[in-house]
Amino acid sequence: MRHLLSAADLGHDEAVMVMDTASQFGSIADRTVKKLPTLRGRTVVNLFYEDSTRTRISFELAAKRLSADVINFAAKGSSVAKGESLKDTALTLEAMGADAVVIRHGSSGAPHRLAHAGWISGSVINAGDGTHEHPTQALLDAYTMRKALCGGKGDLAGLRVAIVGDILHSRVARSNVLLLRTLGADVTLVAPPTLLPHGVQAWPCRTSMHLDDVLGEVDAIMMLRVQSERMQDSYFPTAHEYSQRYGLDASRLARLADRAIVLHPGPMNRGMEISAVVADSGRAVMVDQVTNGVIVRMAVLYLLLGARGPRDVRPDADMPVSA
Amino acid sequence: MAALVLRGVRPYGEAPVDLVVAEGQIVEHAQAGRGYGEVIDADGLIALPGLVDLHAHLREPGKEDAETVLTGSQAAALGGFTAVHAMANTDPVADTAGVVEQVWRLGQRAGLVDVRPVGAVTVGLAGRQLAELGAMAASAASVRVFSDDGQCVFDPLVMRRALEYVRAFDGVIAQHAQEPRLTEGAQMNESVLSGQLGLTGWPAVAEESIIARDVLLAGHTGSRLHVCHVSTAGSVEVIRWAKARGIDVTAEVTPHHLVLTDELVRGYDPLFKVNPPLRSAEDVQALRQGLADGTIDAVATDHAPHAKEAKDCEWSAAAFGMIGLETALSVVIETMVFPGLLDWHGVGDRMSASPARIGRVHGQGQGLDVGAGANVCIVDPQARWEADPALMASKSQNTPYAGRSLPGKVVHVLHAGRPTVLDGRLA
Numbered sequence A: 001m002r003h004l005l006s007a008a009d010l011g012h013d014e015a016v017m018v019m020d021t022a023s024q025f026g027s028i029a030d031r032t033v034k035k036l037p038t039l040r041g042r043t044v045v046n047l048f049y050e051d052s053t054r055t056r057i058s059f060e061l062a063a064k065r066l067s068a069d070v071i072n073f074a075a076k077g078s079s080v081a082k083g084e085s086l087k088d089t090a091l092t093l094e095a096m097g098a099d100a101v102v103i104r105h106g107s108s109g110a111p112h113r114l115a116h117a118g119w120i121s122g123s124v125i126n127a128g129d130g131t132h133e134h135p136t137q138a139l140l141d142a143y144t145m146r147k148a149l150c151g152g153k154g155d156l157a158g159l160r161v162a163i164v165g166d167i168l169h170s171r172v173a174r175s176n177v178l179l180l181r182t183l184g185a186d187v188t189l190v191a192p193p194t195l196l197p198h199g200v201q202a203w204p205c206r207t208s209m210h211l212d213d214v215l216g217e218v219d220a221i222m223m224l225r226v227q228s229e230r231m232q233d234s235y236f237p238t239a240h241e242y243s244q245r246y247g248l249d250a251s252r253l254a255r256l257a258d259r260a261i262v263l264h265p266g267p268m269n270r271g272m273e274i275s276a277v278v279a280d281s282g283r284a285v286m287v288d289q290v291t292n293g294v295i296v297r298m299a300v301l302y303l304l305l306g307a308r309g310p311r312d313v314r315p316d317a318d319m320p321v322s323a
Numbered sequence B: 001m002a003a004l005v006l007r008g009v010r011p012y013g014e015a016p017v018d019l020v021v022a023e024g025q026i027v028e029h030a031q032a033g034r035g036y037g038e039v040i041d042a043d044g045l046i047a048l049p050g051l052v053d054l055h056a057h058l059r060e061p062g063k064e065d066a067e068t069v070l071t072g073s074q075a076a077a078l079g080g081f082t083a084v085h086a087m088a089n090t091d092p093v094a095d096t097a098g099v100v101e102q103v104w105r106l107g108q109r110a111g112l113v114d115v116r117p118v119g120a121v122t123v124g125l126a127g128r129q130l131a132e133l134g135a136m137a138a139s140a141a142s143v144r145v146f147s148d149d150g151q152c153v154f155d156p157l158v159m160r161r162a163l164e165y166v167r168a169f170d171g172v173i174a175q176h177a178q179e180p181r182l183t184e185g186a187q188m189n190e191s192v193l194s195g196q197l198g199l200t201g202w203p204a205v206a207e208e209s210i211i212a213r214d215v216l217l218a219g220h221t222g223s224r225l226h227v228c229h230v231s232t233a234g235s236v237e238v239i240r241w242a243k244a245r246g247i248d249v250t251a252e253v254t255p256h257h258l259v260l261t262d263e264l265v266r267g268y269d270p271l272f273k274v275n276p277p278l279r280s281a282e283d284v285q286a287l288r289q290g291l292a293d294g295t296i297d298a299v300a301t302d303h304a305p306h307a308k309e310a311k312d313c314e315w316s317a318a319a320f321g322m323i324g325l326e327t328a329l330s331v332v333i334e335t336m337v338f339p340g341l342l343d344w345h346g347v348g349d350r351m352s353a354s355p356a357r358i359g360r361v362h363g364q365g366q367g368l369d370v371g372a373g374a375n376v377c378i379v380d381p382q383a384r385w386e387a388d389p390a391l392m393a394s395k396s397q398n399t400p401y402a403g404r405s406l407p408g409k410v411v412h413v414l415h416a417g418r419p420t421v422l423d424g425r426l427a
């Protein structure tokens, strides 16, 4: 594997290997010496077209713990706006010798374009593109579920997961559906019909329009951020009605199975999709998600870059995966 | 001017003749080998009437880096066209007699095809106030086709008035059917794939609902309506229904909607970004059937050149549109002639006679009989060629067919009796 653009790029064994590798890094991260020399001399660029301090810091920390040189490149706009075009930025990064580009972009497919337009030779890691995908988020979610519910090994076979909220606009949901399915979990998407994508029937998951129907039958429930501005576009009548029908509050929390956990990719909209009581409860694993995000991203960087020589410039040369 | 003889040519694929041309007219179908005059070898090649495009963006004035009337005319001639309608979404917009006359004169100066300016329906394509339709009709450009193409004439009252008003000079409103609210931020056909790719969908209903409204308006007011670039099976059904009711509606389909599907969007390559978007394989089949049975009257290119940077970027930042003048006939041969959906008479009708009639283009679309204007496209249907953007005459290279093998090569073209293309090159 050369790039990580979509959760669909990962087969079952590769996804398990990423988690196993992360798990090893996790035990290292617990020690006082947190740095590994693995990627010394390599350059990782964080190319962020959207503000996302938490994701950028997570990648930055991951790269630094592997001793890579990290460049943060905060870009604004696109070729239609005043800013430099993605192509020109890519050519600049190529000239600087970037071994990997971690890209966050508001346009779906921008990482795909960056990887395949012939502008750069390094690896591309999708850190969230438009309403398309966010594969490392799905990996850290899967890792978190595996650790909490599956004894920290293997895959997620038989695990029942509900993803609740604005599926239509969620890259987290798209990547999670793909990856969780690959790992053997059963996924149910829960949303008002307006916030389910056209053609969702063809996705490898179930859908439900009623949160209360699925509460009793899940091992993990992932609440997605819902922007209250969506009501201006008639996706739902009011924020109040949304949270009444689809928000996770204390009474719904009580109906979850005892061992079930609550995930949220953040940032949370307290009082909208999740109540403060739930967010602060022992069932919520958001802090673990953040911790696991760093080691999962270390694993991804390691597996994409670790076995390649510095600046391997063969275009589209596939790297044999090894742990 | 001495007579020209197209030696051994097969009109609409029929028996070979010598087509003799003089004074800008076809003057004789002589026995093959017996025509008298300056000989152009066309042995065994097929003669079609010069092609007429109802829908091209020649970008001048305003976007001369993407195309000019001259380079667009060159591309048109090489594609077998002898008349091209130039869309109004230029800068400034072609919404006054001054601008349409400017475009018309540029076409005259290029002298390769009849450049027929399309006038805007509303001032600045803004959809609120009628542009000076009568003045454009009365100008030297004698505009007959009016369109806000790129924008939909969305306000139903403005659309009604426009349909009625242009009847005074036998004009037609060519509608870009796109419900604006249903397509806010739309990036591709709304489908399973759009949901997976995270690209905002452009639903078929946004096209079909406008066409349904417009055919009802045209029926109610007794006016003539033309529907641009029909792209969905549902649109074909609506138009078929309207024609059965006797409503005066015509429609066009682009070559790319006859052959390409939204699966091509999977790689996020903006070369495949176009408006209306590429649709499903079922839509493609319905469009071919509609064109075959005459529900769709004409093929129109929607040739939309864009400078390199407008496509050399991420999907959502890229411009909509693809060039098509130099590949249109080949695509029609591949999708309609080879499968037996249209014979060569059918091609002549859909690419010459019908569009000329819809656009009220004098001297075009008259066929190949003696007495017709000598606008002739000579094509070798067996020749295959590989589309190479670098070799195209268009100033822009945004063809979706790069590297693709296409059938049918335009060999010679006569425009008003004068060769514009000989042996596949500009004469």
Ligand SMILES: [Zn+2]
Binding pocket: B149, B150, B151, B176, B228, B229, B275, B276
């Ligand atoms: Zn249009």
